Structure formats: C-alpha cells, structure tokens
Amino acid sequence: xxxxxxxxxxxxxxxxxxxxxxxxxxxxxxxxxxxxxxxxxxxxxxxxxxxxxxxxxxxxxxxxxxxxxxxxxxxxxxxxxxxxxxxxxxxxxxxxxxxxxxxxxxxxxxxxxxxxxxxxxxxxxxxxxxxxxxxxxxxxxxxxxxxxxxxxxxxxxxxxxxxxxxxxxxxxxxxxxxxxxxxxxxxxxxxxxxxxxxxxxxxxxxxxxxxxxxxxxxxxxxxxxxxxxxxxxxxxxxxxxxxxxxxxxxxxxxxxxxxxxxxxxxxxxxxxxxxxxxxxxxxxxxxxxxxxxxxxxxxxxxxxxxxxxxxxxxxxxxxxxxxxxxxxxxxxxxxxxxxxxxxxxxxxxxxxxxxxxxxxxxxxxxxxxxxxxxxxxxxxxxxxxxxxxxxxxxxxxxxxxxxxxxxxxxxxxxxxxxxxxxxxxxxxxxxxxxxxxxxxxxxxxxxxxxxxxxxxxxxxxxxxxxxxxxxxxxxxxxxxxxxxxxxxxxxxxxxxxxxxxxxxxxxxxxxxxxxxxxxxxxxxxxxxxxxxxxxxxxxxxxxxxxxxxxxxxxxxxxxxxxxxxxxxxxxxxxxxxxxxxxxxxxxxxxxxxxxxxxxxxxxxxxxxxxxxxxxxxxxxxxxxxxxxxxxxxxxxxxxxxxxxxxxxxxxxxxxxxxxxxxxxxxxxxxxxxxxxxxxxxxxxxxxxxxxxxxxxxxxxxxxxxxxxxxxxxxxxxxxxxxxxxxxxxxxxxxxxxxxxx
Amino acid sequence: xxxxxxxxxxxxxxxxxxxxxxxxxxxxxxxxxxxxxxxxxxxxxxxxxxxxxxxxxxxxxxxxxxxxxxxxxxxxxxxxxxxxxxxxxxxxxxxxxxxxxxxxxxxxxxxxxxxxxxxxx
Numbered sequence: 086x087x088x089x090x091x092x093x094x095x096x097x098x099x100x101x102x103x104x105x106x107x108x109x110x111x112x113x114x115x116x117x118x119x120x121x122x123x124x125x126x127x128x129x130x131x132x133x134x135x136x137x138x139x140x141x142x143x144x145x146x147x148x149x150x151x152x153x154x155x156x157x158x159x160x161x162x163x164x165x166x167x168x169x170x171x172x173x174x175x176x177x178x179x180x181x182x183x184x185x186x187x188x189x190x191x192x193x194x195x196x197x198x199x200x201x202x203x204x205x206x207x208x209x210x211x212x213x214x215x216x217x218x219x220x221x222x223x224x225x226x227x228x229x230x231x232x233x234x235x236x237x238x239x240x241x242x243x244x245x246x247x248x249x250x251x252x253x254x255x256x257x258x259x260x261x262x263x264x265x266x267x268x269x270x271x272x273x274x275x276x277x278x279x280x281x282x283x284x285x286x287x288x289x290x291x292x293x294x295x296x297x298x299x300x301x302x303x304x305x306x307x308x309x310x311x312x313x314x315x316x317x318x319x320x321x322x323x324x325x326x327x328x329x330x331x332x333x334x335x336x337x338x339x340x341x342x343x344x345x346x347x348x349x350x351x352x353x354x355x356x357x358x359x360x361x362x363x364x365x366x367x368x369x370x371x372x373x374x375x376x377x378x379x380x381x382x383x384x385x386x387x388x389x390x391x392x393x394x395x396x397x398x399x400x401x402x403x404x405x406x407x408x409x410x411x412x413x414x415x416x417x418x419x420x421x422x423x424x425x426x427x428x429x430x431x432x433x434x435x436x437x438x439x440x441x442x443x444x445x446x447x448x449x450x451x452x453x454x455x456x457x458x459x460x461x462x463x464x465x466x467x468x469x470x471x472x473x474x475x476x477x478x479x480x481x482x483x484x485x486x487x488x489x490x491x492x493x494x495x496x497x498x499x500x501x502x503x504x505x506x507x508x509x510x511x512x513x514x515x516x517x518x519x520x521x522x523x524x525x526x527x528x529x530x531x532x533x534x535x536x537x538x539x540x541x542x543x544x545x546x547x548x549x550x551x552x553x554x555x556x557x558x559x560x561x562x563x564x565x566x567x568x569x570x571x572x573x574x575x576x577x578x579x580x581x582x583x584x585x586x587x588x589x590x591x592x593x594x595x596x597x598x599x600x601x602x603x604x605x606x607x608x609x610x611x612x613x614x615x616x617x618x619x620x621x622x623x624x625x626x627x628x629x630x631x632x633x634x635x636x637x638x639x640x641x642x643x644x645x646x647x648x649x650x651x652x653x654x655x656x657x658x659x660x661x662x663x664x665x666x667x668x669x670x671x672x673x674x675x676x677x678x679x680x681x682x683x684x685x686x687x688x689x690x691x692x693x694x695x696x697x698x699x700x701x702x703x704x705x706x707x708x709x710x711x712x713x714x715x716x717x718x719x720x721x722x723x724x725x726x727x728x729x730x731x732x733x734x735x736x737x738x739x740x741x742x743x744x745x746x747x748x749x750x751x752x753x754x755x756x757x758x759x760x761x762x763x764x765x766x767x768x769x770x771x772x773x774x775x776x777x778x779x780x781x782x783x784x785x786x787x788x789x790x791x792x793x794x795x796x797x798x799x800x801x802x803x804x805x806x807x808x809x810x811x812x813x814x815x816x817x818x819x820x821x822x823x824x825x826x
Numbered sequence: 827x828x829x830x831x832x833x834x835x836x837x838x839x840x841x842x843x844x845x846x847x848x849x850x851x852x853x854x855x856x857x858x859x860x861x862x863x864x865x866x867x868x869x870x871x872x873x874x875x876x877x878x879x880x881x882x883x884x885x886x887x888x889x890x891x892x893x894x895x896x897x898x899x900x901x902x903x904x905x906x907x908x909x910x911x912x913x914x915x916x917x918x919x920x921x922x923x924x925x926x927x928x929x930x931x932x933x934x935x936x937x938x939x940x941x942x943x944x945x946x947x
Contacts, residue, residue, distance in 0.1 A: 191906050249904070461902070463918025463946060468938035489938075523879050601839040601879040603863070607936040608837065608885035666937060667832060667884040 202367025230448025387418020518582025701814025
C-alpha cells in the first residue's frame with residue numbers, strides 16, 4: 086500500500102465536503118477511515134491494481150486515490166456512477182497544464198519492482214558490470230508503459246516530468262496482485278482485499294463487523310467464513326455475504342465489511358505490454374491457480390462488463406480471450422486486466438478445457454494526462470522558403486502545401502491573376518524538387534527513368550516529363566534540363582520531391598549506373614518571373630538575350646548567379662530563376678524594384694492554380710489518381726513508346742490496346758464554377774467528379790478538369806444541376822503562342 | 827540557444843572510395859552524411875575530378891555549441907548522441923549534430939527548417 090502522505094493531520098475536500106486525514110494517509114485510506122468509499126463501490130485493493138478508487142484529483146480525472154497522498158487543500162471528486170467523468174470546458178474551464186518535460190536515460194538494465202526479486206536481479210546485474218536503473222512503486226516511481234526498443238516510460242514523482250529510459254534489457258519484478266471477487270453484488274462498498282484490510286488495520290483503521298472470505302489474515306480480527314462465495318447483499322454498502330457449502334446450501338452472514346482473501350495472480354500488466362527484451366521474474370512470473378469460473382456479476386469493473394456479456398459474446402462465436410476482450414471491452418479499461426484477466430481466463434478455460442494465454446496490455450498502466458502523453462512530441466516541421474518574410478511583408482496569407490509554408494494569396498487572387506495575364510508577376514517556386522544528375526551513365530539512367538526520349542534533349546534545352554512507376558501510373562512530373570552531355574537538372578513537384586528522390590536512388594542502386602545524384606531542393610531558391618512583360622523585366626536586370634521556349638542558361642540576374650529556365654505553367658512567358666538560396670531575398674527585391682514601372686505584383690498559389698487550370702495543366706495528386714496512366718490524362722504524347730525500355734513501358738504496351746473507361750477531361754459551363762469534388766452526372770448516373778474548378782475572369786465562364794469513368798464518354802454532362810460541356814484543353818491560348826512569345 | 831547562423835560550405839557527391847581519398851584544408855569540418863555524399867562546412871570551392879560532383883552549399887545554418895548548449899540539444903534528442911556525425915530529429919526537426927574529438931560540437935540544419943528548430947529549442 087502506498088501512502089507517503091503528509092506528516093500531520095489535515096483536511097481535503099471530497100465532492101465539496103471536508104474530510105480529515107491522518108498522517109501518512111492516502112486519499113483512499115482517509116475516505117475509508119471515515120467509513121466511506123473513495124469511488125462508487127467495488128473491491129478496494131489499495132495497491133493500484135484496480136480502478137475502483139479512481140477519482141478526479143485537483144482537476145485531473147482517472148487518478149488512483151489509493152496512490153495519492155492526502156495533503157491539505159486537495160480537491161477530490163468521485164467519478165459518476167453511470168459513466169466517465171464529464172468534460173465540459175465551457176461550464177468548467179480547465180487551466181491547461183504546462184507541457185510536460187521529458188528527461189532521458191540510457192542504461193543497460195531496467196528493473197521494475199523493488200521487492201526481493203527485483204532487488205536481487207538488480208544486484209546481480211550490477212555485479213555483472215551492467216548499468217542498472219531500478220524503479221520501485223513504493224518509492225513513488227510510476228512505470229506507465231514499456232514500448233518497443235525497449236523504452237520504459239516512468240512518471241517522475243512530484244514533478245511535471247516523464248522519464249524515458251532506453252535499455253538493452255528490462256526485468257519486470259512487479260510481484261503479484263490479489264484476486265477480486267466476481268459475483269452478484271461485487272460493486273457494493275465495504276469490500277476489501279486481504280492486503281488492503283491488513284494495511285488499514287496497521288494504520289489504525291478499525292473494520293467493525295468484518296468477515297473474511299477465505300483463509301484468516303494475520304493481524305486482522307474478523308470472522309473467517311468457509312465455503313464458496315455466492316453473492317454480496319446490500320444497497321450501497323454491503324450488509325451481508327452469502328456463501329455455499331459443497332452441497333450448495335447457502336448461508337447468509339450479516340456484516341458491514343467483507344475481506345476477500347481469494348488468492349493471487351501475477352501483477353503482469355507491464356510484462357504483457359512488450360515481449361521484446363523483457364524478462365519477468367518473481368511472483369510476476371509465477372503460475373497461480375485461476376479462480377473458479379465466474380457465473381454472474383461484473384467481471385470488468387473498469388468497462389462494466391458482466392459475465393452475462395461474456396456469455397453473449399461466447400454464444401456469438403468469440404472463443405479466445407483477445408476476441409472476447411474486443412467483443413465485450415473486458416480488460417480494455419483503466420487497469421488493463423489487472424482485476425478481470427484471471428476470471429476471463431477461467432471463463433474460457435472452463436469452456437475449452439485449456440488455460441488460455443493472457444491478453445496483451447496497452448500502455449499506459451497508469452493514467453497519464455494529455456500533457457504527459459504529448460510531452461516532447463512535436464508537430465511535423467513545415468519548411469519555409471527564404472522568401473517567407475517577404476511574403477508576409479507583402480500581406481500574404483500563408484498556408485501549408487507539400488511540407489512547406491507557401492503564400493496562398495496576397496489579398497486579391499484575381500488581381501494577381503491579372504498581373505500574370507496582363508503584365509508581369511513573381512511566384513516563389515523554391516519548393517520545387519531540384520536535383521542534379523551527373524555522370525557517364527546519366528543519359529542511360531534518365532532514359533530508363535522517364536518515358537520521354539531523353540537522348541533527344543540537346544544541351545541548353547529542356548523538356549516536360551512524366552515520371553511513371555512500373556505499372557505505368559503517373560507518380561510525378563517535372564522538367565528535364567540538360568546542361569551538358571552528362572549533366573542534367575531535374576525538377577519535381579513540391580509534394581513529390583521526397584518520393585522522387587527515393588525512387589531515383591532506389592533505381593540508381595538497382596541498375597548500378599555511374600551517376601551522381603545531388604538533392605538541391607533546399608539549397609537553391611527559385612523564382613518564377615511570368616507574364617507578357619517578363620522578358621522586358623529580365624532584360625532590365627541582366628538577361629540580355631531572351632531565351633527561347635524551353636531553353637535555359639546560367640546568367641547573373643541583378644548580380645545573383647542564376648540558372649534561368651524558360652518554360653511555362655501559367656500559360657504566359659515564364660522564366661524560372663534557380664539561384665543560391667542565401668541570395669533569394671536580394672533577387673526578389675531586385676526584381677520587384679525593377680518591375681515597379683511594369684506593374685509587377687507577386688502571385689500566390691490560389692492564382693497559380695487558376696492560371697494553370699486555364700491552360701489545362703494537371704497537378705499530380707490533385708487531378709490524378711493512384712492508377713492514372715498517361716493515356717487517361719490524354720498525355721500519350723509524353724510517352725515515347727518506341728524508345729528502349731523505361732519504367733512502365735511493359736505495362737503501357739500491354740494495356741494500350743485494351744479498352745479504357747477513364748479519362749480526365751476539360752469541362753466548361755456558363756456562370757460560377759461548381760465546387761471541386763462535385764459529382765459529374767450523365768443520364769441520371771454519377772459518372773465521375775470534378776478535380777479542379779475555377780470561374781475564369783479571362784474566359785468569362787467556369788473551367789474545370791474532371792474524371793469521366795464510364796465510356797462511351799459523353800460530350801455533355803450535368804454538374805451541380807447545370808449542363809456542362811466536355812471540351813478539349815487548354816481553355817486559354819490553345820495554340821500556346823503566349824507561352825512561347 | 828543563440829540564433830542559428832549561415833554555415834556555407836560545399837556539398838560533394840561521389841563514389842565512396844573517391845570521397846575517402848579527398849583531402850580538405852584545416853578549419854573545414856567534413857560531415858559524411860552518406861557513403862556517397864558529404865558536406866564540407868567552411869569550404870568555399872568544391873573539389874573536382876572524376877566521379878566527383880561538388881556544388882557550393884549555402885542551404886544550411888547552424889552554430890557551434892558550447893557545453894551548455896550541447897546539453898540543451900541532448901534533451902531534445904530521442905537517441906544517444908555520440909562522437910562524430912549524428913543525424914536525425916532534434917526536437918522533431920531533421921538536423922545534424924557533429925561532435926569532434928576535441929569536444930567541439932556543431933548543430934547543422936537546413937535553412938528551411940531553421941525557424942522551427944530555433945522555436946523548439
């Protein structure tokens with residue numbers, strides 16, 4: 086029994102009423118001392134093995150009051166009898182606890198349990214030269230879980246801190262717990278285990294009218310009853326216990342306290358959490374006789390599971406302890422089977438003739454707060470481009486895309502749209518995946534990697550390419566930029582760059598080609614200068630000779646060394662300026678300054694998504710699905726089927742002659758664009774959905790991309806209750822003259 | 827923790843044996859982040875040669891840690907730090923901690939993550 090409470094008499098509040106405690110009392114002891122029950126009934130073990138004394142202590146629910154030292158001013162509330170403790174932040178604001186601190190310890194051996202077996206094991210390990218950490222519940226160390234590693238999590242007493250201990254070996258020496266009774270009336274108050282009774286008596290607490298079911302207990306004066314336990318009787322507190330002899334004849338014994346000395350079971354909750362490098366010793370590893378199979382009453386006090394519930398699940402075919410646990414919730418509560426598991430095993434053994442193994446326990450073995458559970462747990466880290474502060478200064482609304490913070494808009498996405506279409510605009514595309522592939526086998530590598538014929542890309546030129554997997558499904562896209570015979574720059578989508586790198590490195594290793602691959606994604610910034618006046622702006626800052634469409638060159642721009650790539654995602658003349666990331670701000674400011682007379686304005690992702698939609702450009706992952714092929718995108722032109730082998734070629738060749746019932750198509754209708762995700766209807770059936778949607782100010786109508794998943798593909802459909810036309814893309818500048826201008 | 831500062835250097839990719847043979851001037855801290863890749867902090871120009879790709883690297887920030895700062899960093903690392911190069915999550919942020927024979931320690935993180943790491947440390 087743990088106490089360790091105050092050294093002086095004092096008072097605390099229980100459900101708003103003053104309770105007196107004596108020196109050394111736990112909260113539960115003090116309540117029992119007053120003739121009351123700290124919970125809502127059920128057998129008290131006062132050892133932390135069950136959940137019958139749980140309460141809310143100073144605002145924290147599910148606290149074992151038997152392990153909570155009484156101290157002045159403590160506010161304790163019993164949990165409701167009919168359900169979990171209420172949590173209504175509006176009615177009862179909760180002061181958030183400060184985030185828990187995590188401390189770490191590396192050791193060779195962790196011993197859990199400070200009894201004779203645990204201390205002997207610790208001594209033996211130390212004698213063998215091992216570093217040992219011993220955690221003893223009697224000293225206030227609450228081991229709440231064992232995780233793979235193994236890692237042992239310990240609540241540090243008296244502090245808002247958790248200790249995470251990594252060890253090579255864990256020894257569990259947690260001893261044995263006492264059996265709880267399972268019979269009608271076992272939720273009454275006035276029921277104690279033998280050790281609990283002995284502890285109370287030794288603390289000077291009298292147990293009037295007490296009887297013992299089972300062997301007599303040294304030091305505890307109480308009538309010892311013989312026979313089988315049948316039931317408890319009483320309203321809230323026990324007033325009698327009924328036993329039966331071997332012939333089934335029942336005897337009723339009047340009492341106000343029943344002490345249950347029914348036997349023991351391994352205290353193995355921690356041992357049942359992990360089988361990795363965990364050794365169980367002492368009583369925790371002992372095989373104790375199971376109790377008689379339960380026939381009636383609450384078997385799992387935590388979940389409220391009754392024997393009748395078990396019988397119902399058994400009748401439905403759940404014949405293993407793990408299945409019965411899932412079907413009835415028996416053992417899923419606070420004590421993780423500490424009270425119910427022996428009875429559940431006995432229940433199964435009586436029906437199968439074989440004693441089943443115990444079920445798994447889940448951390449935590451002691452209730453912990455969300456703050457303690459979340460201590461030192463971090464949210465995903467989102468990256469910022471070097472231009473983050475520039476975007477904020479320009480009034481950007483930042484949002485998270487593909488692992489980065491990016492500007493969604495700068496206050497007016499339509500104005501940004503017009504800046505691109507009519508003047509010149511900057512976009513921060515630093516988040517694109519950027520790689521160098523260099524080496525004698527670079528062409529061979531890329532020929533195998535991409536479906537396009539890389540050998541026909543001349544140095545100084547670039548090409549848009551899809552990235553396919555072996556099944557011919559599109560997994561990413563980007564640019565192949567050839568710098569020399571054996572050096573290429575490759576770009577990928579923001580969200581796909583990480584996977585693309587893994588994909589390339591895997592295949593490079595598989596093929597054993599002589600190629601160096603370097604990730605430059607976070608080393609280089611990239612700014613997209615786009616719009617009809619982009620060439621004019623770049624001419625002012627250093628690009629003397631305008632590049633032709635899909636050409637690239639290394640040119641200083643405003644004094645910053647840049648790799649300039651002429652391409653287009655917006656549909657206007659566009660130049661991506663890749664540059665050392667530490668020069669991004671300098672370059673951005675120079676471009677913005679030089680572009681003032683040209684009406685320059687930055688554009689965010691919202692405008693960019695609309696601009697590319699007007700051009701019919703897909704966004705991988707937004708417009709595509711996991712099994713999207715180039716054919717389904719209408720992008721067969723991106724696949725050189727007659728070139729030598731490439732990833733996906735076999736699958737594409739095999740399926741090319743088969744009928745296909747899916748197609749990503751352009752859609753248009755007058756008026757406002759329907760929301761993305763809208764179903765596409767045809768002749769009363771849903772035949773697809775919209776993936777991208779925008780009310781184009783340039784075109785004066787709604788433009789969309791969407792999937793048709795039933796052939797023959799109709800020429801007219803219905804979306805959001807309105808007729809829409811299936812049309813070819815691009816919607817804007819279909820000849821591409823503006824992008825190539 | 828004091829603010830993180832730019833840590834310019836050179837990133838080199840090459841055959842493992844080619845990287846093994848590279849020599850670096852004094853004052854350069856070499857972090858072998860993979861068998862075929864290293865970052866040489868404090869170096870201005872990359873080595874060249876067959877099977878070697880070297881590029882100027884300005885994408886990292888970091889700082890040399892004093893004993894107190896290294897202890898503070900240790901509290902945010904779930905795995906044991908050892909002498910030499912350590913790579914993994916520091917306070918949930920991908921980062922590198924290099925600890926030299928002489929006890930000097932360098933914390934290095936991609937600039938894109940610098941704000942997160944500074945805030946969490």
